[in-house]
Amino acid sequence: MExxxxxAGLDPNRLETISRHLMENYITPGKIGGCQVMVSRxxxxxxxxxxxxxxxxxxxxxxxxxxxxxxxxxxxxTSVALMMLFEEGRFQLNDSVSRFIPSWKGQQVxxxxxxxxxxxxxxxxxxxxxxxxxxxxxxxxxTGLFPSEHxxxxxxxxxxxxxxxxxxxxSFADKLSKVPLRYDPGTQWxxxxxxxxxxxxxxFISGMPFAQFLQERIFDPLGMTDTSFVVPEKKLxxxxxxxxxxxxxxxxxxxxxxxxxxxxxxxxxxxGGGLASTTADYGRFCEMLRGxxxxxxxxxxxxxxxxxxxxxxxxxxxDLGSIAMGSFSETAYDGVGFGLGFAxxxxxxxxxxxxxxxxxxxxxASTIFWVDPVEDxxxxxxxxxxxxxxxxxxxxxxxxxxxxxxx
Numbered sequence: 001m002e003x004x005x006x007x008a009g010l011d012p013n014r015l016e017t018i019s020r021h022l023m024e025n026y027i028t029p030g031k032i033g034g035c036q037v038m039v040s041r042x043x044x045x046x047x048x049x050x051x052x053x054x055x056x057x058x059x060x061x062x063x064x065x066x067x068x069x070x071x072x073x074x075x076x077x078t079s080v081a082l083m084m085l086f087e088e089g090r091f092q093l094n095d096s097v098s099r100f101i102p103s104w105k106g107q108q109v110x111x112x113x114x115x116x117x118x119x120x121x122x123x124x125x126x127x128x129x130x131x132x133x134x135x136x137x138x139x140x141x142x143t144g145l146f147p148s149e150h151x152x153x154x155x156x157x158x159x160x161x162x163x164x165x166x167x168x169x170x171s172f173a174d175k176l177s178k179v180p181l182r183y184d185p186g187t188q189w190x191x192x193x194x195x196x197x198x199x200x201x202x203x204f205i206s207g208m209p210f211a212q213f214l215q216e217r218i219f220d221p222l223g224m225t226d227t228s229f230v231v232p233e234k235k236l237x238x239x240x241x242x243x244x245x246x247x248x249x250x251x252x253x254x255x256x257x258x259x260x261x262x263x264x265x266x267x268x269x270x271x272g273g274g275l276a277s278t279t280a281d282y283g284r285f286c287e288m289l290r291g292x293x294x295x296x297x298x299x300x301x302x303x304x305x306x307x308x309x310x311x312x313x314x315x316x317x318x319d320l321g322s323i324a325m326g327s328f329s330e331t332a333y334d335g336v337g338f339g340l341g342f343a344x345x346x347x348x349x350x351x352x353x354x355x356x357x358x359x360x361x362x363x364x365a366s367t368i369f370w371v372d373p374v375e376d377x378x379x380x381x382x383x384x385x386x387x388x389x390x391x392x393x394x395x396x397x398x399x400x401x402x403x404x405x406x407x
Contacts, residue, residue, distance in 0.1 A: 001038075001045055001048040001064065001280070002045065003045045003046055003047055003048050004044055004045070004046065005046040005047060005404075007044050007046075008039075008040070008041040008042055008044040008045070008046035009041055009042065009405060009406050009407040010039070010041060010046045010047070010401075010404045010405055010406060011404045011405075011406050012046075014400075014403060014404035015039065015046065015047045015400075015401070015404045017400045017403075017404070018037055018039075018047065018049070018397060018400050018401070019049055019051070021396065021397075021400060022035060022037070022051050023051060026052075026391070027051050027052040030250070030251065031249075031385075031391070032052065032243070032251075032366075032383050032384075032385050032391075033052055033053045033054065033055075033056045033240075033241065033243055033251060033383075033384065033385075034050070034051055034052030034053045034054050034061070034062035034066075034240070034383065034384075035050075035051050035052060035062065035381065035382060035383035036048075036049070036050045036051070036062055036066065036068075036279045036380075036381070036382045036383075037049055037051075037379075037380070037381050037382075037397065038279050038280075038283050038379065038380040039377070039378075039379050039401055040283065040286075040287065040290075040377065040378055040379075041375065041376055041377040041405075042376045042377075043287065043290070043291070043376075048064075048279075050062040050063065050064065050066070054066045054240035054241065054384075055240060055241045055257060056241065056243075056251065056253075057241065057253065057256070062240070063238070064279075064280070065226065065238055065278055065280070066238055066239075066240050066278065066279075066382075067226055067231060067235060067238045067239045067240065067276050067277065067278055068240050068276065068277065068278065068279070068365070068367060068382045068383075068384060069240075069242055069255070069262065069276050069363070069365050069367075069384060070275050070276065070277045070282065070363045070365075070367050070382075071273040071363035071364035071365055071367065072195075072272065072273045072330055072361060072362060072363045072364060073275070073277075073282065073361055073362060073363040073367055073368075073369060074195075074270065074271060074272060074273050074274055074275040074363075075195040075271070075272055075273070075341055075361055076285075076289075076341045076342055076361055077214065077218065077275065077285065078195050078198050078199050078202070078214075078271035078272070078341070079133055079195065079198060079309065079340055079341020079342070080218065080300065080301055080306075080309075080341065081198075081199075081202045081210075081213060081214055081217065081218060081271075082129075082133065082198045082201055082202050082205075083133075083301060083305055083309060083340060083341075084217060084300070084301055085202065085205050085206060086129075086305065087301065087302055087305055090205050090206075091129055091205065092129070093128065093129050093130040093133075093340075094128050094129070094130060095128060095129050096126040096127065096128055097126075097127045097128065097129060097131070097132060097137075097197070097201070098126065098127070100201055100204050100205055101173050101177065101197075101200065101201070101204065103173065103174055103177040104127070104173075104177045107123060107126075107127065107138075107177070107180075107181060108120035108121060108122065108123070108180045108181070109121055109122070109123045109124075109138065109180060109181045109182075109183065109184055110151065110152045110180040110181065110182060113151065114151035114154070115151070115158075118151055118155070118180065120180045123138070123181060123184050123185055124184040124187075125184065125185060125186060126185065127181070127185040128185065128186075129201070130186075130313060130340070131185045131186055131194070132194040132195070132197045132198055132201070133194070133195075133198060133313075133340040133341055134189070134313045134314070134338055134339065134340055135189050135190060135191055135192055135194050135195075135329075135338060136185060136186050136187070136188065136189050136190075136313075136314070136315070137181070137185050137192065137194045137197070138181030138182055138183050138184065138185045138190075139176070139179075139181065139182070139190070139192040139193050139194050139197070140152060140153055140156070140182050140190055140191075140192045140193070140326075141153075141156075141191065141192055141193055142154075142155075142156025142157060142161055142179075142193075143156065143157055144156065144161075144162070144163075144193075145191075145328070145364075146326075146328055150182070152179065152180055152181075152182045153182075155179055155180065156179055159175055159178050159179065160175060161175045161176055161179060161193070163196065163268040163270045163272075163273075163274070164268060165261075165264045165266040165267050165268060166266050166268075167268040168268075169199070169200045169203050169204075169209075169210060169269070172196065172200065172268070173197070173200045173204075176193065176197065182325070183325065186315060187315065188323055188324070188325045189314060189320055189323045189324045189325065189338060190324070190325040190326055191326060191328065191329035191330075193272060194272075195271050195272035195273075195341070196270055196271050196272040196273075197271075198271050198272075198341075199269060199270065199271020199272070200271070202271070209269075210269050210271065211228075211229055211269045215228075217300075218285075218300060219281075221295075221298040221300060222284045222285060222288055222295055222298060222300065223284055223296075224277070224281040224282075224284055224285065225281065226238075226276075226277060226278045226280075226281050227275055227276070227277040227278070227281045227282070228275065228276060229262075229267050229269045229270070229274045229275060229276075230262065230263065230264065230265055230267050231260065231262045231263055231276050232263075233263065236257055236258060236260065236263055237257070239257035239260060239262065239276065240257065240384045241253055241255065241256060241257050241384060242254045242255040242365055242384040242386065243384055243385050243386070244385070244386045244387075245385070245390060251385075254386060262276050273363070273364065279380050279382050282369065282380055282382075283378070283380055286369055286371055286378035286380060287378065288300050289306065289371045289378070290371055290373075290376065290377070290378050292306060293305070293306045308339075308340070309339050309340040309341055309342060310339045310340075310342045310344050310359035310371075311337075311339050311344070312337030312338065312339060312344060312346060313337075313338065313339050313340060314337055314338055317337075318337075319333065319334060319335055319336055319337055319346055319347070319350070320332075320333035320334075320336045320337065320338060320343075321333040321334035321335070321336070321350075328389060330343070330361050330362035330363070330368075330388060331343040331360070331361070331362070332351060332352075332353075334350045334351060334352075335347035335348065335349065335350025335351030335352070336351055339359065341361075342359040342360060342361060343359065343360055343361060344357070344358065344359040344360075345357065345358050345359075352395075353395060353398060353399075354398060354399065354402040355370070355372050355374075355375070355398060355402065356374075357372065357373060357374045358370045358371060358372040358373075358374075359371055359373075360394075362388055362394065363388065364386055364387060364388050365383065365384045365385060365386050365388065366381075366383050366384070366385045366386070366387075366388045366390065366391065366393060367380075367381065367382050367383065367388075368380070368381045368393055368394045368397075369381070370394070370398075375402075375405065377401075379397065379398075379401060381393055381394075381397055
């Protein structure tokens with residue numbers, strides 16, 4: 001990929017701090033296997049660099065077309081897909097989810113107790129489309145991402161809510177309808193399976209399989225040729241290995257690309273975390289966002305709809321620090337709002353970061369992106385290290401890049 005930092009209004013020498021920082025602090029010490037960074041401003045690629053190995057066991061370096069598991073960076077794509085149907089007049093943000101998933105009528109909210117002794121009540125207000133898009137629905141992740149002894153979270157396991165191979169959109173939605181909500185919709189924020197529900201809603205409302213909708217309405221128009229829920233056999237040699245860290249801080253292989261879960265053709269199409277992609281592909285998605293919903297003449301979503309999506313939709317305009325339940329998501333909480341599929345920096349002083357007005361998310365294997373409409377810029381960082389809270393790549397890379405802006 002050709003880059004021109006000067007044309008993009010960035011100092012190329014200061015941008016090189018990214019390379020030194022990642023090599024000296026992460027690649028050489030073996031804290032991660034490899035990574036890739038893309039910076040683009042004003043539609044001009046300013047920096048694109050690969051570091052280290054995509055597969056340590058096979059001694060394979062990260063390549064320009066390496067495929068990464070993007071996990072929760074699937075969420076913005078799913079949210080855009082659902083809001084495309086909003087633009088077609090298929091629903092309103094304040095419509096009840098049960099209008100489209102009838103089995104969700106009569107949902108209950110947890111009050112007290114556990115198991116057979118659990119006490120529930122009717123919610124103060126029904127769960128709406130806005131709630132599932134903004135993680136204020138009352139849903140949680142159960143015990144799927146983090147250990148929890150809360151009765152509601154354990155109930156997810158009891159009735160078998162999962163995103164395992166063979167699960168269908170219909171069976172997933174039906175199981176989830178039986179789980180009591182953790183809180184009244186719209187009153188708190190909790191990172192959850194809500195965006196998987198958004199994927200279900202895309203399928204139910206459009207009448208098209210969710211994966212097919214993404215392919216025909218987003219990936220094909222944008223030229224995202226390597227983004228999918230299943231990595232085909234012919235591309236497995238381009239899939240990076242996924243790692244965690246042992247107690248002694250050495251890397252541990254979690255998913256071998258040659259025997260990857262991503263190669264299973266029966267993988268559940270998780271709208272909340274199921275896609276694999278390349279930096280170039282996700283760059284096309286981000287460039288579409290930077291361009292107000294279009295890329296190379298292909299309009300994916302309207303500019304005004306997109307602006308609505310990355311505005312703060314939390315109750316009374318508060319930030320996550322005031323309303324979030326649980327200690328983990330793909331963002332800090334103070335000074336940060338949440339819209340329809342994206343977090344957004346409301347107050348850079350409170351957030352302790354540069355870039356008020358940007359919107360973003362990340363993935364469980366430490367992938368990150370953000371789009372900054374003020375600076376007309378987007379940034380993507382790809383690696384494969386779980387969990388994403390291990391290192392603060394976003395904060396470190398952000399400081400370097402904003403320090404390189406010249407105009």
